[in-house]
Amino acid sequence: MLNAGWLETFITLCDVGHFTRAAQQMGMTQPGVSQHLRKLEAQIGHPLIIQQGKSFTLTAQGEAVLKLGYERREQERQLRQSLQVDDPDRGEVRIACSGSFALPLSPLLLPLMQHAPSLLIHLEAAPQATVLEGLKQGQFDLGILRHDPAHPRLTSEHLGQEELCLVVPDTWPETVSFDDLQKAGFIAHPDGFAYADDLFALNFPDEFIGSDGLHIRAFVNQIGQIPSPVARQIGYTLLPRSGIEAHPDRARLRIAKLARQRHHQLWLVWRKDRPMAARMRGVADIIRQVAQRLDQE
Template identity: 40%
Template sequence: MLNPLWLKTFQTLIDTGHFTRTAEKLYMTQPGVSQHIKKLEQACGYPLIERYNKSFEITQQGIAVYQYALQYAHNETALLASLHNDDPFSGPVSLSCSGSLALLLYPKLLDLQCKYPNLVIQLEAAPNKKILADILSGEMDLGIVRHLPKDGRYATKPLGEEALCLMMPKSKAVSSLTQNHLQSIGLIRHPDVEHYLSLYFSTCNEDALRDLNTDDFPHTGYVNQLNQILLPVSKGLGFTVLPYNALKNFVNRDQISVYQAQQNVVEKLHLISKKRRPHPARFQTVINEIEQILNLKD
């Protein structure tokens, strides 16, 4: 590696064309300048200047080293400038959340990126367990989870809430649910159905449903793609429990009935990141947009 001090001295010598002026500009002695040039030539293995009494001419190798010194100085200046330039509208941000939230957030985040093209947003739909793992590994910058991890390695922040709904075919809608009616319809399973169904039945404040779980119903289908889960429900093949956002983005939502329980069921949402990891300004730009989307949702 070439010594940056020698490169600076050589660049200044070529710029001034004189050893004495170089020494004055760099607050060095003239022998010190000569020593730097000699050491740089030794490191390069070629003479960089041809000396003629009190003047000199730069060699072909010297021209190459001079161009390198200029580029080195430019790169150093750019680096130092970038350290002070924490642009809130430029750079990558990766976010991981549930599929239902991704359906809600992605169009608005794309609008944000269209407004600030240098802000590159990566959104991944993933289950809770993967979100947590990806935050710790550094693969994801930010995550949105349904329940707080009991792990001191995460920084957490309340973000809002998401409504859960029991959805059934419109042709089989009723005003009061019973276990028998749900058993006659059957359950459409999906990766989060156990969690959603258990939370819904235990929170909806209906005695007939409180102690039920997925094993109490015949399973009439399984889908692991969020945008397809409601398709068998719309065709009369079963019921399921999902966040309301899934219904909002479903094409045939007019074929789906949402059961009106005695008490609305909501799930708290939390923003997580790796603890003690510095947050660039662009992270806050995305967080502010997410908070606005969640506050404005109907």
């Protein structure tokens, strides 16, 4: 059996990518980290890293050992949680959702965390594919998806839907033409092109030739900052309603009226083999509140 201490040192080294920082994080010396690595390599019978100056890359054997280490970490975490009393105010809850849904969700989780100092909530904004894969692998306790995964290892609950919105400055008229949009320019973002193909093909079938034909005014990668240029009269953007309502400049934004609307479905998903613990139920109730509010707006 692999030495647990050496394995943990190796995982930490891979996580931080630097011997000195790994030593600091583990309360060790840098030679101590190197010694643990050499002992683990001797136990495995293969080199685990290839050093390149101050950096390093993993060998094929190193990648396999790292994967095993992560699996052991997860098994230990599950064991610790299974031994705990089902206390709604204690333990860890890991949530994954889109960045736009995280914006209204995050502030509502804060009172719960203030009330329960022993409750650790990890909220991760991630692409839909990452959320789904993380749920299947047990990396997340709760996830919000735009579709029912219909997977044998997962349980899902339909929460409602939220509108995909065309966001323009508040000085614009309620209805706009595709020519108006092209003149102003698109504030693009990673999901924006797919949103455009979805919403514009529905509403401007004669003028819209695909998202690759859009006039791009700017590209923003931070979900909370995407509406900011629009609030300052620069271009327009496309976002789910959750990405707009929590923005500090909401009063300077308008949701343009379109002939045909598009909605994203919202599904709460968790592992079927893990009954929802009390701490998860409290968080799930808050997620339902957010979804209900978005569905009514």
